[in-house]
Amino acid sequence: MPQTTYDAVSRAAYPLLYKLARMQLRDDHMARDVVQETLLTGLEKWSSLRDHDAAHGWLVQILRNKIIDHFRLQRRQSPLSAEEVIAELQASENLLALSFDEAGSWSGEMKSWPNPLDAVIDQQALATLRTCCERLPTNMASVFLQREYLGFSSDEICQLCSLTTGNVRVILHRARLALRACMDQHFSLTGDQ
Structure with missing residues (x-):
């Protein structure tokens, strides 16, 4: 190749x-x-x-x-x-x-290696999720990505987007419902449930 x-x-x-x-x-x-x-x-x-x-x-x-x-x-x-x-x-x-411990060694837990098949399934799911996110209204997608992808707190999103906490919660709830419906539709069409 x-x-x-x-x-x-x-x-x-x-x-x-x-x-x-x-x-x-x-x-x-x-x-x-x-x-x-x-x-x-x-x-x-x-x-x-x-x-x-x-x-x-x-x-x-x-x-x-x-x-x-x-x-x-x-x-x-x-x-x-x-x-x-x-x-x-x-x-x-x-x-x-x-x-770190007293000797200067890493004190965290070592993670195990991932299963390659899981990685393929995750890539397919992420591709579908990406497509579904692109279908969301711009403001909804922005708030969702800030929370779930960039890891911002609700307070940070409120400050960046000039929204109230309640607005952020409602937008996130509606985004998750829309994404779930889109993902369900995709996987029911492909038979990968």
Whole structure:
């Protein structure tokens, strides 16, 4: 099988990357900038990627990190008080101390290797979920992706989207119902229940 070129992968991934960035950032120019940063990072690290067949998902993960960085930068541009800075430093030191034992070795639990068949099934389900997310209204998709994909708290979503907590809950509930209906329809059509 011929080796996949980065140019081909980036061209194929661009529409999805742009759509995801646009849904999250709600700004065409910012979405293009974040996607360009993603593609540049991908190009810089292309030689270190072991499985070029997984490049599409790899680029989506880079985009996810770039979007998170963008939102963090927006939040950090507001000045912090000295007490907030000290509290953040202490929290990160405490987390670091819990991660290693006295000898300096990792104290966390080692994870087992995944089953390859599960990975294939997960890829199919994620592809279907991605298609279903694209069918959601833009605002609903944005709130859902911020919560479930980017891991934002409800309070963070409220601040970013200028919504109340109740609105966020209703939007998330409706998004989950719509996604469930879409996924159920897909799997009932393919017989993969």
